[in-house]
Amino acid sequence: MQRTMKSRSQKNLEVVNQLSIQLPTAEAPLAGEDSDVETSADVKQRTVVLKRKPGGSLGISIKGGTETQIVISKILTGMPADETGELFVGDAIIQVNDISTQGKTHDEVVEMLRSESSQVKLTVRHVEEITPFLKRKSSESKGESPFERHRSRDRESSAGRTGKAQSEVSERESRPDINDDKWTTVRKIQLPMAYISTYLEGTDIVRSNAFEVRSVDGKSSGIVHCEDEKTYKQWLDYIHKHIQALNHKSIKLSNKYLSLCEQISYIGWVDQLIDETERAEGSDKWQPRFLILKGADICLFENPPLNSEDLNRCVYLYKCYDTAVKLVNSANRLDKRENTIWLETGGDTALPIRHYFAFETKFMMTQFEGSFNKCIYSSVSAMQTRTFACSYEGRPCGIVFDMKQGISLYDIPTKSYVWQYRFRDLHSSTDDGIMTFELVFKDERSLAENKLERKVVECDQLMTLVFNMHAFFLAKIVAADPDFLKKNPLT
Incomplete structure (x- = not known):
């Protein structure tokens, strides 16, 4: 259901992690009418008693320790933890047998759990x-939709609460408003990983002083109309900042449990322009995508991943160093949407695969660009070297990009290097977009008057080769001058 509400008869309340839509009590739905109000308690501590089977384990895996809180990362089916039905992936273990886990190492907590x-x-x-970035319980249904899993997890996180706690919550949330009984809350939208749009759904038409917010489970705020542009911009700014702060908190917390090569550098929504030949009949030409930069991966989803298995259900998955991001200026936009980019990747073909995306705000686009460049630097620094099969003067060779050695050509039949140059020796490069790649190097040893040497190679993965060369150049620049991209953003 979608509801249109005017700001003169509506009040929006923004708290730490949710947006509440309120109406004057006289205009609010009566008891029994559909108001979309959710009742959810703050997350409280729970006590769970596990009965160990003789000679067996509890059936849980944990992560964290010392400065990082201990959390359950996996629950094994049929084991004591699973049989209680009261423990869930993402639960932080506060105490074991009334002994605090704070400050204890991972191994110390493991020993506490192995008590006799x-x-x-x-x-x-x-x-x-x-929770989305940890192993899910193996007994959970694989057929559930993201919406169903989200609702299920909401129920699970409430497990173990006492009847008294639930009663207090019901009593507190049944009141129209704690501070003002003239207003009634008709809808609550959770802001972590929420989607906000100022466009008519699926189009490039901007609403007039109106917007919509959708929570991670797909619940909508309805179309919120503001009485003037000033109020409209203030609310957009407030909500965007809260969503970004909550997303940043989620990234920071999740990265404590991920290896360095899996670190998350960006999460957020973009909209993709779907070509007529690719979209189903009657579907929108603009469709939302949830974007994650994780390690060297660019992951795009139809819905935010709610567990580790969802991370394998990407609409698109590319390596950042095989990809180029190109900002689109106003003269080259495909329609009226602003803050647009082309995402190009070489893939396994000679011609690049291209996707057209739009960000809701310029700040979001700039933030993504910075995270993307950071992602390239980190992944190339870890990779150090990469080789592409090619042909040079009719001979099978490999062109090598190396952070320390620069650009070189390896002749396969003779097993020797034909030529080698530093990255800073590259004067220019061009390609035909199909197979041929030309590099021009500065070389004081050259007999040419301008001291330039021209090298031409042919490669079946031309665009991937080109994008990788750009990635290595970027990594070299950032390594020498970390602030370079702040002063000279790539376009």
Whole structure:
């Protein structure tokens, strides 16, 4: 259901992680009418007692330790933890048998869990932000939709609460408003990983002083109309900042449990322009995509991943160093949407694969560009070298990009290097977009008057080769001058 509400008879309240839509009590739905109000308690500590089977384990895996809180990362089917039905992936273990886990190492907590007692009492608290990036419980249904899993997890996170706690929550949330009984809350939208749009759905037409917010489970705020442009811009700014702050918190918390090569550098929404030949009949030409930069991967989803298995359900998955991001100026936009980019990748073909995306704000686009460049620097620095099969003067060769050695050509039949140059020796490069790649190097040894040497190679993966060369150049520049991209953003 979609509801249009005018700001003169509506009040929006923004708290730490949710947006509440309120109407004057006289205009609010009566009891029994559809108001879309959710009742959810703040996450509280729960106590769960596990009964250990003789000679068996509890059936949980944990991550964290010392400065990072201990969390459950996996629950094994059929084991004591699974049989209780009261423990969930993403639960932080606060105490084991009434002994605090704070400051203890991972191994120390493991030993606490391995106590010889037939019963182990755990005090836990659910940490929602990191759940999507941990292993899910193997007994969960693989057929559930993201919406169903989200609703299920909401129910799970409430497990173990006492009847008294639930009663207090019901009593507190049944009141129209704690501070003002003239207003009634008719809708609450959770802001972590929320999607906000000022466009008519699926189009490039901007709404007039109006916007829509959708939570991670697909719940909509309805179309929120503001009485003037000033109010409209203020609300957009407030909501955007809250969403970004919550997303940043989620990234920071999740990265504590991920290896260096898996670190998340960006999460957020973009809209993709779908070509007529690719979209289903009657579907929107602009469709939302959830974007994650994780390690060297660019991941695009139809819905935010709610667990680790969802991370494998990408609409698109590319390596950042095989990809180029090109900002689109106003003269070259495909329609009226602003803040647009082309995302190009070489793939396994000679011709690049191209996707056209739009960000809701210029700040979001700039933030993504910075994260993308950081992602390239980190991944290339870790990779150090990459070789592409090619042909040079009719001979099978490999062109090598190396952070220390620069650009070189390896002759396969003779197993020797034909030529080698530093990155800074590259004067220019051109390609035909199909197979031929020409590099011009400065070379004081050259007999040419201008001291330039021209090298021409042919490669079946031409665009991937070109994008990788750009990635290595970027990594070299950032390594020498970390602030270079702040002063000279790539376009």
